Amino acid sequence: MSDSISLGELAVRLVGSLALVVGLLLLIARFANRRFKAPAGAAIQVVQRQTLGRGQGVAVVSVGTRILVLGTTEQQITLLAEVEPDEVGLDLTPPDPESEPIDVPSTAASPTGALSGSVLSPQTWKDAMAAVTGKRAS
Incomplete structure (x- = not known):
């Protein structure tokens, strides 16, 4: 008798x-995303981040009702500009608790998080399945 598989x-x-x-x-990835994600009601939130080179980038940060554009390097952070929320397409007004939630399609929603757009992102897989099946992703 042989032990072949x-x-x-x-x-x-x-x-x-x-x-x-x-x-x-x-x-x-799920636990890492929870650990490094700012709470929903945090006073300071990174809205967008763009890498320009090794260790260099630009970040758009909301602090209360102010929107700051920051230049970042490995050694320092520099304030580049303060912009109005409508200049970067943000609505910083708190939602009306009486209003109904708006259904935004996932293709129009901007993904956030460390894994957004990567193969490890659950939203990437939902969008891929929606494209294959022809159904709208949730």
Whole structure:
């Protein structure tokens, strides 16, 4: 009797191992996203960040009702400008609790978070499935 493994059994083990690794990566990404994400009602929030080069970038930050454009390097942060919320397309007025929520399609919503747009982002997979099936992503 030989101890050989059939090709089908090997394929099942490979797929199972791959699913386990991808599942662990998604779990780690979810916890990392929660840890580094600012609370919803935080006074200071990074609205947008753009890398310009190694260790250099520009960040748009909301502080209360003020919008600041900051230049960032590895050594310092410099205030470049203060802009009006409508100049960057922000609405800083608190939502009316009496109004109904607005349904915004996911393609129009701007994704946020460290994983947005990456293969590890759940929204990326939802958008991909919506494109394949022709249904709208939630």
